[in-house]
Amino acid sequence: METLAYGFPKLGEKREFKNLLENYWKGKISEEDLIKGINALRDWMVGLYKDTVDLFPSNELSYYDFMLDTAIMVGAVPSRFGEFKGLSTYFEMARGSQALEMTKYFNTNYHYLVPELEGTDFKLLKNYPLEEYLYFKSKGIETLPKIISPYTFLKLSKALVKGSSPLPVYHLSKIERFEDLERYLLALLPVYEEVLKQLRQEGAKVVLFEDPALCYEMESQEWDLVHEMYKRLSEHADIYVMTYYDSVSDYKRFVDLPVKALGLDLVSNRENLENIRKHGFPSDKKLIAGIINGRQVWRASLTEKIRLAEELLKYAQHLIISNSCPLFHLPVSTQPEEDLPVHQVQIEGLTSLSLKERLAFAKEKLQELNLIKRAIEGDQQARMMVEKVENIVSVPFGVNQEVRRRVNALTERDFQRELDYKERIKLQQEILRLPTFPTTTIGSFPQTEEVRKIRASYTAGKVSPKEYEEFIKKQIQHVIRVQEEIGLDVLVHGEFERTDMVEFFAQKLEGIATTKHGWVLSYGSRVYRPPIIYGDVYRPSPMTLNEITYAQSLTEKPVKGMLTGPVTILNWSYYREDIPKKEIAYQIALALLEEVKDLERAGIKIIQIDEPAFREGAPIKRKDWDEYFDWAVKAFRLCSRANPQTQIHTHMCYSEFNDVMEYIYQMDFDVISIEASRSKGEIISAFEKFKGWDRQIGIGVYDIHSPAVPTKESIRSVLERAMKVLPKELLWVNPDCGLKTRRWEEVVPSLKNMVEVAQELREKYATV
Numbered sequence: 001m002e003t004l005a006y007g008f009p010k011l012g013e014k015r016e017f018k019n020l021l022e023n024y025w026k027g028k029i030s031e032e033d034l035i036k037g038i039n040a041l042r043d044w045m046v047g048l049y050k051d052t053v054d055l056f057p058s059n060e061l062s063y064y065d066f067m068l069d070t071a072i073m074v075g076a077v078p079s080r081f082g083e084f085k086g087l088s089t090y091f092e093m094a095r096g097s098q099a100l101e102m103t104k105y106f107n108t109n110y111h112y113l114v115p116e117l118e119g120t121d122f123k124l125l126k127n128y129p130l131e132e133y134l135y136f137k138s139k140g141i142e143t144l145p146k147i148i149s150p151y152t153f154l155k156l157s158k159a160l161v162k163g164s165s166p167l168p169v170y171h172l173s174k175i176e177r178f179e180d181l182e183r184y185l186l187a188l189l190p191v192y193e194e195v196l197k198q199l200r201q202e203g204a205k206v207v208l209f210e211d212p213a214l215c216y217e218m219e220s221q222e223w224d225l226v227h228e229m230y231k232r233l234s235e236h237a238d239i240y241v242m243t244y245y246d247s248v249s250d251y252k253r254f255v256d257l258p259v260k261a262l263g264l265d266l267v268s269n270r271e272n273l274e275n276i277r278k279h280g281f282p283s284d285k286k287l288i289a290g291i292i293n294g295r296q297v298w299r300a301s302l303t304e305k306i307r308l309a310e311e312l313l314k315y316a317q318h319l320i321i322s323n324s325c326p327l328f329h330l331p332v333s334t335q336p337e338e339d340l341p342v343h344q345v346q347i348e349g350l351t352s353l354s355l356k357e358r359l360a361f362a363k364e365k366l367q368e369l370n371l372i373k374r375a376i377e378g379d380q381q382a383r384m385m386v387e388k389v390e391n392i393v394s395v396p397f398g399v400n401q402e403v404r405r406r407v408n409a410l411t412e413r414d415f416q417r418e419l420d421y422k423e424r425i426k427l428q429q430e431i432l433r434l435p436t437f438p439t440t441t442i443g444s445f446p447q448t449e450e451v452r453k454i455r456a457s458y459t460a461g462k463v464s465p466k467e468y469e470e471f472i473k474k475q476i477q478h479v480i481r482v483q484e485e486i487g488l489d490v491l492v493h494g495e496f497e498r499t500d501m502v503e504f505f506a507q508k509l510e511g512i513a514t515t516k517h518g519w520v521l522s523y524g525s526r527v528y529r530p531p532i533i534y535g536d537v538y539r540p541s542p543m544t545l546n547e548i549t550y551a552q553s554l555t556e557k558p559v560k561g562m563l564t565g566p567v568t569i570l571n572w573s574y575y576r577e578d579i580p581k582k583e584i585a586y587q588i589a590l591a592l593l594e595e596v597k598d599l600e601r602a603g604i605k606i607i608q609i610d611e612p613a614f615r616e617g618a619p620i621k622r623k624d625w626d627e628y629f630d631w632a633v634k635a636f637r638l639c640s641r642a643n644p645q646t647q648i649h650t651h652m653c654y655s656e657f658n659d660v661m662e663y664i665y666q667m668d669f670d671v672i673s674i675e676a677s678r679s680k681g682e683i684i685s686a687f688e689k690f691k692g693w694d695r696q697i698g699i700g701v702y703d704i705h706s707p708a709v710p711t712k713e714s715i716r717s718v719l720e721r722a723m724k725v726l727p728k729e730l731l732w733v734n735p736d737c738g739l740k741t742r743r744w745e746e747v748v749p750s751l752k753n754m755v756e757v758a759q760e761l762r763e764k765y766a767t768v
C-alpha cells in the first residue's frame with residue numbers, strides 16, 4: 001500500500017503567497033523576487049509531502065489559478081490580450097480591466113478563471129508541468145506532474161459562439177453540444193500529447209490527471225470520447241486519473257478507462273464505495289482511494305479508516321490511500337490556533353477538551369495518511385496514536401436542547417410569508433416611494449488599510465472597544481454622506497465592522513468557532529477564514545442592530561439591514577457531520593430571523609439577506625438537486641419571514657445561475673441583485689426563458705473586480721439589454737457585488753456614473 005496527497009494549500013504558513021503577489025502588484029518587489037518567493041513556497045510544500053507521503057505531485061503552485069495556467073498551456077489566450085508576454089499578460093488575463101470571467105470551482109468557494117476559447121486553434125504555449133517537474137528533478141526529487149484533464153478543461157471553459165438578441169452577436173457559452181465537445185477535444189489532444197512527450201523525454205513516467213468533471217452526469221457517447229482520450233494519452237505516460245467532490249457518474253465506464261490508476265472520492269458520497277463492493281475493482285489497475293476528507297476539518301476516526309483501507313485491499317491488488325479531494329479547501333495547520341473553545345467532557349481520563357484536539361487541517365491530514373499506512377503495516381507507535389485519537393473524535397460538543405426543540409417544532413407556516421408578493425409590493429412601495437430604476441449598492445464599501453489596521457489593533461487589545469466603536473461610527477457617517485452626495489436611493493452602512501461577511505456572523509453566534517490563522521484562498525490572492533460549526537447554533541444577542549440603526553439615524557433615505565443568509569454561512573464554513581446539513585441551516589435561519597425581527601422593530605424598512613453561496617452548495621449531479629434546494633430555499637424563507645411591509649432583498653454572485661432560476665424564484669424575496677457583468681449578459685437571457693418572472697431585480701451593471709471606472713455607455717448597455725427581456729419597472733441599478741476590495745478613488749466616480757445613467761433612463765422612459 002502507498003500514500004498519495006495532492007492539492008496542498010499554496011498560501012503558506014503565514015500567507016506568504018498572498019503577500020508575495022500583492023507586493024508584486026503594488027510594485028514593492030521585482031519579478032525576480034516574486035519568482036524566488038514562489039519557488040520557496042514550492043520547496044516548502046513538496047518538503048511537507050516528502051516527509052509524510054510516498055507519492056506527490058508537482059505543477060501545483062500556480063501564480064494565480066490552475067485553470068488559467070491550463071488555458072495558457074494550450075495557447076487559449078484571447079486575442080484582446082495580444083501576444084503572450086509572460087507574467088504581464090498572465091496577470092492581465094487574471095485581473096486586468098478585461099480579465100477572464102471568474103466562477104466557482106464545482107461546489108466550492110474557490111473561484112477559477114473561465115478559459116475563453118475563440119476557436120480550436122490550440123498550441124503548446126507554456127509547458128508549465130514540464131517546468132515544475134524539472135525544477136524538482138534538478139533537486140533530486142521525483143514528482144508526479146499534475147494536469148487538469150482535457151475533458152474537465154473543456155467542461156469548465158466557454159467558447160465563442162454566434163447568438164441572437166438579447167445576447168451580443170458573438171458571445172461566450174458553455175460547450176453543450178456533443179459534436180462541439182468532440183471537435184474541441186480532438187483539437188486539444190495533440191497539445192496534451194506534446195506535453196506528455198516532453199515530460200517523458202525528461203524522465204516523468206507517471207502523470208496525474210485531475211478529472212472531476214467525470215462526476216457530472218454524462219451521456220454514453222461522452223464516456224466513449226473520454227475513453228478514446230485516455231487511450232491516446234496513455235500512449236505517452238502512465239496515467240493516474242483523479243476524480244473528486246462526488247461519485248463518478250458511471251462506475252463501470254470509469255474503471256474501464258485505459259489508464260494505470262483510478263482515483264475515487266470515498267468521502268463525499270456513498271455510491272463509489274457501494275460500487276466497489278458490488279462490482280469489484282479491475283486487477284490490472286491501482287485504486288487511489290480518497291479516504292481522508294479534503295474539505296472538512298474534522299480529525300478522522302483512524303480506526304474506521306484503517307478498517308476501510310483493509311476492506312479495500314480485498315478488492316484492489318494495489319491500493320494507494322489519499323485525500324478525498326484537493327487539500328486547498330483547508331487551512332495549513334491547526335498548530336497556531338490557541339484560542340479555540342474548550343468544552344467540559346466526560347471521557348476516560350479527560351474532563352475538558354479543546355476543539356483544537358478534534359481538528360485536522362491540511363498538514364494534519366498528511367499525518368493521518370501517514371499514520372494509517374504505518375498502523376496497517378504494524379508500527380506500534382502508530383497503533384497507539386490511532387487508539388488515542390479514537391477517544392476524542394466523537395464526543396458530542398455544544399448541545400443546546402432549546403435550539404433543537406425550536407427546529408423540531410417548525411411547521412409549514414414558518415416558511416411562508418403572510419402575504420403574496422403582489423400584495424407585499426404595494427405596501428412596500430407606499431412606504432418606500434422609490435423612483436423607477438432605483439439605485440443602490442450591495443453592502444460593503446472599501447475596507448481600506450486604515451480600517452484593517454484599526455481592527456487589528458482592536459483585536460490585539462491596543463485600541464479599546466469604545467475607540468473602535470467610535471472609529472466605525474465615523475466610517476458610517478462618511479459612507480452615508482458619500483452616498484447622499486452621489487444621489488443613491490437606497491443606502492447601506494458599509495460593513496466596516498466586518499472582517500468577512502460570514503466570519504462576522506460566526507463570531508456573534510454560539511456553536512460556531514472562528515480561527516486566528518485558518519486562512520484559505522478564495523481566488524487570486526483573496527483569502528478568508530472559514531468558521532467551524534461544531535455545535536447547535538443560536539444568537540445570544542443582536543448582531544447588526546447597532547450599526548444599522550446608527551446609519552439609519554443619519555439619513556432620511558432607507559438604509560438596508562445587511563445580513564448573510566443561512567445557506568451561505570453554512571456553505572462557507574466547515575460544519576459538523578453528526579446532524580443533517582438541513583438542520584444546521586434551519587438553526588442558523590432561526591438565529592437570523594431573530595435579527596430580522598429586531599431590525600424591523602427598530603424601523604428598518606429594507607433587509608438584504610445575501611446568499612452568494614446558494615448555487616454553489618448544490619450537489620454536482622442534478623438528480624440530487626431537488627433535495628438540496630428544498631431545504632436551501634426553506635432556510636432562506638425561514639429567516640426572511642418578515643412583515644409584508646418589509647422589503648426583503650437578496651444578493652448572489654459568481655455562479656452559474658441560469659439553470660437554477662426556478663429554485664431562486666422559490667426563495668420568495670422581493671428584490672434580487674445578481675452579478676452579470678463578467679458573464680456578459682448570459683443571465684439576462686435566463687430571464688427571457690423564465691416565464692412569469694415578477695420579482696424586482698438589480699443586474700450588476702459593472703464588474704467590481706476591475707479597478708477601471710465603468711463608462712456610462714457600458715452601464716447603459718447592460719440596462720438596455722435587460723430592458724429587452726424584463727419590464728423596466730422591475731429593474732434596479734447596482735454594481736455586481738460589494739465594494740470592499742476597491743479603493744474610494746474608483747468607487748465614487750463609478751457610482752456617480754451609475755446614478756447618472758439611472759437618472760437619464762428615468763427621464764427617457766418617464767410616462768407622461
Ligand SMILES: CN1c2c(nc(N)[nH]c2=O)NC[C@@H]1CNc1ccc(C(=O)N[C@@H](CCC(=O)N[C@@H](CCC(=O)N[C@@H](CCC(=O)O)C(=O)O)C(=O)O)C(=O)O)cc1
Nearest residue numbers: 109452453455456499500501502522525526527528572741
Ligand atoms: C464575496 N466573496 C466572499 C466569499 N467568501 C467569503 N468568505 N467572503 C466573501 O466576501 N466568496 C465569494 C466572494 C469572493 N471571495 C472573497 C474572499 C475574500 C475577500 C477578501 O477581501 N479577503 C480579505 C481578507 C478579509 C479579512 O478577513 N480581513 C481581516 C484580517 C485582515 C488581516 O490580514 N489582518 C492583518 C493585520 C492587519 C494589517 O496590519 O493590515 C493580520 O492579521 O496579519 C480584517 O479585515 O480584519 C483579503 O485581504 O484577502 C474578498 C472576496
Ligand SMILES: N[C@@H](CCS)C(=O)O
Nearest residue numbers: 442443444610612738
Ligand atoms: N454584502 C456583501 C455581499 C458580498 S457577496 C458585500 O457587499 O460585500
Ligand SMILES: [Zn+2]
Nearest residue numbers: 612653737738
Ligand atoms: Zn457578491
